[in-house]
Amino acid sequence: MRLRTFACRPLVLSAVALLGAGWVSACNPAGTNTDSTETSAADVGTLKLLYWQAPTTLNPHLSPGSKDREAASPVLEPLAAYTADETLEPILAAEIPTTENGGISADRTTVTWRLKEGVLWSDGEAFDADDVVFTYRFITTPEVGATSGEFYGDVESVEAVDAQTVKITFKQPTPAPMSPFVGGSGMILPEHVFGDYLGANARSAPGNTAPVGTNAFQVTEFKSGDTVVYEPNPNFRGEVPSFTRIELKGGGDTVSAARAVLQTGESDYAWNVQAEPAVLTSLEAGGKGAMTYVPKPAMERIYINFSDPNKEVNGERSQKDTPHPFLSEKPVREAISLAIDRETITTQLYGEAGTVATNFLVSPEKYASANTEYEFNLEKAAALLDEAGWKDTNGDGVRDKDGVEMTILFTSSVNPVRQKTQEIVKQSLESIGMSVELKSVEAGVYFGDATNPDSVHQFNSDLQLFTFDSETPEPDSYMELYACDQISQKENQWSKENSSRYCNLEYDALLDQLATEVDPQKRTDLFVAMNDLLIEDVALIPLVQRSEGYAIASSLTGLDFTPWAASTWKINSWGKQ
Amino acid sequence: MGKYFFKRILIAVPTLIAISVVIYLVLALAPGDPLGELANSPSITPEIRENIRRALGLDQPIYIRYFKWATAFITGNMGYSFVTPVPVSELIWQRLPTTLWVVGTAYVGSVLIAFPLGIISALKRYTWLDQMVTTVAFAGFSIPPFFTGLLFILLFSITLGWLPFIYDSTLVVNDSRSFLLQMKQSVMPIAVLTVFQTAVLMRYIRAAVIEQLTMDYVRTAYAKGLSSTQVMTRHVLRNALIPVVTLIALDIPTVFTGALVTEQIFRVPGIGSLLITSITRSDTPVVMSITFIYAILIVIFNLVADVLYGVLDPRIRY
Numbered sequence: 064m065r066l067r068t069f070a071c072r073p074l075v076l077s078a079v080a081l082l083g084a085g086w087v088s089a090c091n092p093a094g095t096n097t098d099s100t101e102t103s104a105a106d107v108g109t110l111k112l113l114y115w116q117a118p119t120t121l122n123p124h125l126s127p128g129s130k131d132r133e134a135a136s137p138v139l140e141p142l143a144a145y146t147a148d149e150t151l152e153p154i155l156a157a158e159i160p161t162t163e164n165g166g167i168s169a170d171r172t173t174v175t176w177r178l179k180e181g182v183l184w185s186d187g188e189a190f191d192a193d194d195v196v197f198t199y200r201f202i203t204t205p206e207v208g209a210t211s212g213e214f215y216g217d218v219e220s221v222e223a224v225d226a227q228t229v230k231i232t233f234k235q236p237t238p239a240p241m242s243p244f245v246g247g248s249g250m251i252l253p254e255h256v257f258g259d260y261l262g263a264n265a266r267s268a269p270g271n272t273a274p275v276g277t278n279a280f281q282v283t284e285f286k287s288g289d290t291v292v293y294e295p296n297p298n299f300r301g302e303v304p305s306f307t308r309i310e311l312k313g314g315g316d317t318v319s320a321a322r323a324v325l326q327t328g329e330s331d332y333a334w335n336v337q338a339e340p341a342v343l344t345s346l347e348a349g350g351k352g353a354m355t356y357v358p359k360p361a362m363e364r365i366y367i368n369f370s371d372p373n374k375e376v377n378g379e380r381s382q383k384d385t386p387h388p389f390l391s392e393k394p395v396r397e398a399i400s401l402a403i404d405r406e407t408i409t410t411q412l413y414g415e416a417g418t419v420a421t422n423f424l425v426s427p428e429k430y431a432s433a434n435t436e437y438e439f440n441l442e443k444a445a446a447l448l449d450e451a452g453w454k455d456t457n458g459d460g461v462r463d464k465d466g467v468e469m470t471i472l473f474t475s476s477v478n479p480v481r482q483k484t485q486e487i488v489k490q491s492l493e494s495i496g497m498s499v500e501l502k503s504v505e506a507g508v509y510f511g512d513a514t515n516p517d518s519v520h521q522f523n524s525d526l527q528l529f530t531f532d533s534e535t536p537e538p539d540s541y542m543e544l545y546a547c548d549q550i551s552q553k554e555n556q557w558s559k560e561n562s563s564r565y566c567n568l569e570y571d572a573l574l575d576q577l578a579t580e581v582d583p584q585k586r587t588d589l590f591v592a593m594n595d596l597l598i599e600d601v602a603l604i605p606l607v608q609r610s611e612g613y614a615i616a617s618s619l620t621g622l623d624f625t626p627w628a629a630s631t632w633k634i635n636s637w638g639k640q
Numbered sequence: 641m642g643k644y645f646f647k648r649i650l651i652a653v654p655t656l657i658a659i660s661v662v663i664y665l666v667l668a669l670a671p672g673d674p675l676g677e678l679a680n681s682p683s684i685t686p687e688i689r690e691n692i693r694r695a696l697g698l699d700q701p702i703y704i705r706y707f708k709w710a711t712a713f714i715t716g717n718m719g720y721s722f723v724t725p726v727p728v729s730e731l732i733w734q735r736l737p738t739t740l741w742v743v744g745t746a747y748v749g750s751v752l753i754a755f756p757l758g759i760i761s762a763l764k765r766y767t768w769l770d771q772m773v774t775t776v777a778f779a780g781f782s783i784p785p786f787f788t789g790l791l792f793i794l795l796f797s798i799t800l801g802w803l804p805f806i807y808d809s810t811l812v813v814n815d816s817r818s819f820l821l822q823m824k825q826s827v828m829p830i831a832v833l834t835v836f837q838t839a840v841l842m843r844y845i846r847a848a849v850i851e852q853l854t855m856d857y858v859r860t861a862y863a864k865g866l867s868s869t870q871v872m873t874r875h876v877l878r879n880a881l882i883p884v885v886t887l888i889a890l891d892i893p894t895v896f897t898g899a900l901v902t903e904q905i906f907r908v909p910g911i912g913s914l915l916i917t918s919i920t921r922s923d924t925p926v927v928m929s930i931t932f933i934y935a936i937l938i939v940i941f942n943l944v945a946d947v948l949y950g951v952l953d954p955r956i957r958y
Contacts, residue, residue: 113806117917119721119723119724120723120724120725122725125725127674127723127921205687205691205694206691206694206695207691207695208688208691208692208693208694208695208696209688209691210688210692212685212687212688212691213685213688216685216687263695265695265725266695266720266725267720267725267727268725271725271726272725272726284810286734286735286809286909287721287724287726287731287734288724288731288909288913288914288917289734289735289809289909290808290809290810290909292810310808310810312806312808312907314904314907314909314913314917315806315904315905315907316904319793319805319905322798323805323806326798327797327798327801327804327805329797329804329805329806330806505671507671507920507921507922508671511671511674511922512671515671517671555686556686558686558689559686
């Protein structure tokens with residue numbers, strides 16, 4: 064029965080063609096994998112991955128989210144990546160540059176990478192230093208609109224010394240020189256594929272949907288928002304991977320993705336499963352697989368507005384020089400922090416996917432402060448407020464002082480877990496005599512255009528709740544979140560990151576020190592000191608350090624995850640029993 | 641007839657332009673931002689954000705964006721999606737076959753089931769047969785497809801383990817084995833949609849037929865000695881079909897836009913799921929193109945329905 068030739072022409076709009084057009088699902092645009100056999104999850108040669116967020120592009124530098132890096136990483140590789148213990152592992156580099164081997168210059172302004180020899184792109188072309196230089200140009204050309212430019216801002220130039228050597232020169236001595244071309248934002252693109260697309264036409268480059276890479280797999284089929292099919296890269300330098308085909312299916316919801324792995328065994332792996340602990344336990348009872356959690360450098364926290372959102376100054380609310388009527392008082396912030404039951408939030412809402420956070424800087428481990436602790440104590444919180452003079456003088460059930468009522472507007476994005484967190488916080492704060500109004504904003508608006516009054520950047524409420532992550536084990540840029548010159552205001556179109564409008568000269572001084580400090584021990588001390596300062600001053604309230612949950616079939620072997628790269632970064636070593 | 645046709649098409653053009661302007665304005669002015677997904681990543685500095693906006697053309701005023709979109713739509717590639725680096729037309733062509741297969745088959749199936757059921761329950765009205773069909777029909781359109789979908793998954797995929805609930809769009813149908821796999825993975829979404837649409841259509845047909853049965857011309861037809869089959873096919877059905885044809889003609893465009901919820905539940909990569917994800921990602925070019933194609937189809941099928949009236953009822957002349 065051959066139905067494939069029928070109605071492959073796209074013009075099938077007419078109603079008459081309805082029935083016949085059904086067979087078009089058989090028309091494979093790539094038409095290449097007719098020789099591959101149909102597979103089921105039981106098939107040892109095929110790996111089935113399930114992503115509830117479907118990849119939409121295979122160019123990680125044009126990608127709006129981590130789902131796309133996940134999909135790109137079986138194909139594209141960076142020069143190196145951080146392993147779970149924060150050491151660098153060379154991937155396309157022959158070795159890791161250090162000050163000892165001369166790779167990092169003594170003044171810490173240049174890094175010289177030596178590349179592996181004999182590496183080929185999947186189309187047979189040779190990989191060399193020019194590709195690295197080209198990738199730098201691709202990321203930094205403004206017309207391209209690349210999303211991964213963060214770590215390239217301090218780079219003065221990238222040049223190919225010879226075919227196997229790349230030299231990165233920084234604008235000034237840098238304490239964290241190993242960020243460019245490392246990890247997810249450092250994947251190298253082939254110059255011979257993207258060379259003609261270095262500009263506004265970058266988004267129309269064919270390489271975005273049919274990438275040519277150096278890793279163990281190549282893409283044979285890509286349907287945006289739906290499926291990616293990978294087959295082994297014949298020119299791969301290393302060991303042949305044990306899978307002859309990987310099918311990455313996207314879409315749907317996270318619980319049914321976990322179900323497909325843990326209960327019915329239809330898939331082998333589901334990425335970033337977020338579900339209530341009880342649901343996952345019942346699914347794991349299916350016996351087909353188990354959940355694995357990888358702690359991420361991401362932390363759910365409550366932001367405190369240090370400026371008054373209810374007073375308009377020069378046409379803007381939350382102006383940095385108008386202090387908040389009560390949140391600018393430290394005892395009040397302390398009371399709020401004491402009143403929030405982080406333990407309950409973590410265990411009830413996150414389960415194994417989270418641990419109680421007490422620090423601003425939660426990851427990497429070596430920089431996380433051991434000096435902080437967390438306490439849940441409603442009486443102590445109430446006593447603090449009494450002491451600070453916040454008492455219910457007019458008998459309306461809400462504390463007040465000098466005619467100011469303690470009413471709080473608490474916003475977050477629309478998300479079931481966040482709404483439950485908001486509920487828990489509201490209950491606690493109301494029990495110590497505050498009045499709390501909750502608001503949830505659709506994520507596209509909340510995290511979107513900064514000129515929208517509901518966006519997190521303007522922060523026109525008193526408290527807000529969301530996660531922020533630091534992408535690299537050298538979190539220098541993450542620390543700038545509370546710098547005075549990063550305050551988000553109308554004058555900078557709310558484009559800066561310090562939406563709390565927290566400003567502490569002591570903190571800024573430490574930040575300046577950090578920018579030039581290269582000694583590892585002193586850097587650690589600085590990170591800890593800065594973290595402790597923020598926590599002591601209650602500049603924010605950390606809630607939960609988040610982990611990413613993966614549902615994994617029990618037949619899968621050789622999995623290796625790191626918080627600092629896509630979960631698929633070592634997919635070539637995965638196997639199936 | 642020709643003149644009427646010409647006039648209708650001429651009217652359609654300004655209508656469609658007006659529709660496109662309205663949809664575009666609504667989408668452009670609605671809050672939400674394709675950059676929202678990037679927000680809680682520290683790697684997006686203000687400069688990068690500005691570069692991306694410029695690369696997507698979001699820095700230009702609305703009317704220029706509208707004309708750019710309109711030109712791209714007319715020339716066929718419909719512009720580039722904000723999140724996927726491919727033209728919108730490519731996205732739609734990629735997904736149209738799956739949608740037509742799943743939603744189209746379901747629709748054809750429900751028409752095929754609803755017609756006999758509707759007619760029978762009209763003829764045998766208030767008998768146990770009619771009561772039963774009516775009850776089933778009410779159940780059919782009272783239970784929303786997402787619920788039936790979940791029930792089906794629970795029963796056939798999890799408890800019985802017969803059918804997969806993840807739709808594999810890479811499946812190539814080239815022999816009886818792969819055809820069987822294709823049937824297995826599409827039978828649940830098709831069934832869910834069929835149940836719902838059959839119920840709606842069947843009630844409609846039943847009402848239309850009952851209305852005709854009490855007419856004088858039916859009594860006349862019986863009086864002149866025609867058999868009941870002849871009365872049904874030659875007289876009753878022909879008249880009863882007019883409202884039904886309108887309903888079906890206006891339903892056909894919805895086949896194109898796919899089944900929003902059902903596609904999402906079964907991970908069917910159709911137009912419906914494309915529309916949903918594009919809306920959540922504020923991917924204006926995709927949302928715009930799909931809704932506008934839908935508008936065009938509505939206009940076309942209205943015209944088709946009007947022409948069919950003339951065929952069914954010779955008294956209607958244009």
